[in-house]
Amino acid sequence: MKLVALALAIPLAGCSLVTDSFVTNDFSGDPFPIQADVASGAVVLGVRQEGVHDRAAVLDLLSPVTLTDPGTDVAPSVSSLDLVVLGADGPGGPIDLPRAKLLGKQVIALHPCVGDPCLVGTEALPRPYEAIIGADALAGDAVRLRLGEDQVFVLPDIGGDEVHRTRFCDGVFPSPYRGGGTLVIAGTELPFGGRRIALQACLGANPEPTLPQSARGADALLVVSTAIGITILGESAYLRYRESRPTAPALDTLPIENVYLPSGRLEGRRGTLEALALVASSSSTPRAPCRQVYGSHLMVQRNCQVTDDCPCEDRSSFCGVPAIVELTPPTALDVLVIPDSDPTLQALRTELRPDQAEVDGILGTNALRTAEIDVDYPHNRLLARCTAGGCSTRPALTEESDRGQIQGCIGPNPVGPLF
Numbered sequence: 436m437k438l439v440a441l442a443l444a445i446p447l448a449g450c451s452l453v454t455d456s457f458v459t460n461d462f463s464g465d466p467f468p469i470q471a472d473v474a475s476g477a478v479v480l481g482v483r484q485e486g487v488h489d490r491a492a493v494l495d496l497l498s499p500v501t502l503t504d505p506g507t508d509v510a511p512s513v514s515s516l517d518l519v520v521l522g523a524d525g526p527g528g529p530i531d532l533p534r535a536k537l538l539g540k541q542v543i544a545l546h547p548c549v550g551d552p553c554l555v556g557t558e559a560l561p562r563p564y565e566a567i568i569g570a571d572a573l574a575g576d577a578v579r580l581r582l583g584e585d586q587v588f589v590l591p592d593i594g595g596d597e598v599h600r601t602r603f604c605d606g607v608f609p610s611p612y613r614g615g616g617t618l619v620i621a622g623t624e625l626p627f628g629g630r631r632i633a634l635q636a637c638l639g640a641n642p643e644p645t646l647p648q649s650a651r652g653a654d655a656l657l658v659v660s661t662a663i664g665i666t667i668l669g670e671s672a673y674l675r676y677r678e679s680r681p682t683a684p685a686l687d688t689l690p691i692e693n694v695y696l697p698s699g700r701l702e703g704r705r706g707t708l709e710a711l712a713l714v715a716s717s718s719s720t721p722r723a724p725c726r727q728v729y730g731s732h733l734m735v736q737r738n739c740q741v742t743d744d745c746p747c748e749d750r751s752s753f754c755g756v757p758a759i760v761e762l763t764p765p766t767a768l769d770v771l772v773i774p775d776s777d778p779t780l781q782a783l784r785t786e787l788r789p790d791q792a793e794v795d796g797i798l799g800t801n802a803l804r805t806a807e808i809d810v811d812y813p814h815n816r817l818l819a820r821c822t823a824g825g826c827s828t829r830p831a832l833t834e835e836s837d838r839g840q841i842q843g844c845i846g847p848n849p850v851g852p853l854f
Contacts, residue, residue, distance in 0.1 A: 464535035464576060464589025469522035472530060473585045475556030476664015476694075476800055480587075481521030481530040482566045489521060489531060492566035493555055493697055494578075494587065495662035496810060497797070499614075499630045501572040502543040504553060504565045511545040511621045518542070520568065526585060535589045540572045543620065547697055554695040555662055567662075567697055570630040573812065580661065580808040582800050583822055592813040600818055601830045604844035606758035608634065608715040608817040614786045631783070632659035632810065632817060633791055634798065637725040638668075638676040639683075640712035640761060642732040644744065652712070652725040653679050655795040658783060662697050664801045665705075666768065669775040672795035673706060679725075680709060686772060694771055696779065707767035711802060713819070715757035715831065722746060731756040731829050735841050755833040760806060764825035768802055 471494070472479040478494040482503070490503060501518070520535040547553055552563040579588035593600075597607050615629035637652040653675035657666070668676075670686060677683045689704035714724040722730060730746035738752040739745035747754035762768065773780070783794040805826035809818035821828045832841050 464520075466588070466590065467534075468581065468584075468586035468588055469520065469534040470524070470526060470528070470532075471522060471585050471587055472562070473582060473664075473800060475560050475562035477555035477562060477564075477697075478580075478582070478587060478661040478800065479530070479555075479562055479564065480534075480568065482568065483519040483521055483533065484516060490565035491530065491563060492520075492568050493564045493662045494568045495660060495697060496570050496573075496578065496630075496632060497658060497660035497662065498567055498569035498697070499571050499627045500543055500567070500569045501537070501540055502545050502547060502567050502569070504546050505544045507546050507551050509544065509546070511543065513541060513543055513620065513623075513625070515539050516542045518568075518572070520589070537568075537572045545620070548699045550699070553697065554700075555697055556664070556695055558693050558695075561695060564697070570812075571627070574630075575813060577812060577814075578810040580800075580803060580810070581822070583804045583807075590809075593809045593811040593818060597816070597831075601758070602840065604820065604828060604830055606713075606715065606760050606819040606828045606830055608713075608758060608819065610716070610815055611817045612812075612815065613791055614783075616786050630812075631787065633657070633787065633794070634659065634817075635714040635716055635724040635727075636795075636798070637712040637714060637728050638672065638708055639680045640710050640725060640728045641679075642729045644729070644733065648726060648729070648744070650679050651729050652676075652710075654723045654725050656792045657713075657796050657798040658787075658794055659798045661800055663694065663797065663799045665694055666708075666711075666770045666796060666799045666802050667701070667703070667779075668706075668770045668772050668796040669777070669780050669794075670772055671775050673770070673772045676708065683707075683709075689772065692771060698779070701771070701773060701777070701779070703771040703773040706770050706772050708770055709767055710761065710763045711768055712762070713760045713798075715759070717755075717757040717831075720755055720757065727756060728759055728761070730754070731759050731832070734832055735829065735838060735845065738835070753835050756831065758819075758831040759829040760819045760821070761827045761829065762802055762805065762825065763827070764805065770796075 482492040518537040522534040524532045554561040556562040577590040613633040614631040636655045640652040689706045692705040712728045714727045805823040
């Protein structure tokens, strides 16, 4: 077990649902949406605890801990509590409507940031918060993110195996949860399980067949957070992106900007990406993410020909490709470029080594507003489908005979499942 420093959203926990990664618990929610406040970029709900005033709570699926802020002058403590998750009664309303019950959850009483109050969001639109709902509290549930409508769902799970979800045109990302380690709180070592959502990505994805592979985008590894809007990139990742897109602005010309993570203020340079593709990992086809994007565009249309830059190994003319979600909005995707030495990136990299490549950044909620994401903890997978323009879901293609069905899923008007 690694010993991991306190970073981003205080990664710790010590109950069986955390140490036993995919044990299920009693269902926490219901089938109806929970209206959230996402104006700051963070998904803000509320929590109610007996004998305590209602608190504004950040839902952060990057954090494997649930905590409440007792103030700056109270010693940290760990207890088992019942919490009620609160949502708004309609867009813009007060967050006071009970929507889900989290029974007997391990809750850390800890002031999570430097200063008071703790904030998320931007300097122009900061949002105070007093609690964090982490992945450990929802370990036996599925969390649906419908961020384009400012909604989240807490569901028992998502039905259908990988084959059926693919036939329903979902992008299936198997086994995306990574990390885990040990954290020291108040002199006590507490283990936490691997629940970071780690996704391969292609920055500036461009599958044009006439381009060399080096111009089809930059490979990256991102972890997902629902506590920040803008996507964060390390400087080296942005420089790789610029090598594939030479017209992108130089790093030192980008304006300086500050944002608030749950752990405090973060300074970087604000830039943009013209496109971003999220790529499901595949042990059977371990190509780099941008190579997978190119391979998907070719294989979904036809087999390789002699003149193609064929992505298939062993001189095969057909090979399987994993699920991909392509994000190409009308306006570019905003990113905050930070030094690679930043403690948040370093802590995440330390935690995920050597299982994963170096973490290049944090995928924020703004990039996901044109998609619906199911974080399906019980089935150890993530499901994605597009809900608006500027987004295209390309389900996994494993057999040549599935090509027609996959073609029907792609484009602005997918036809849906073909059986």
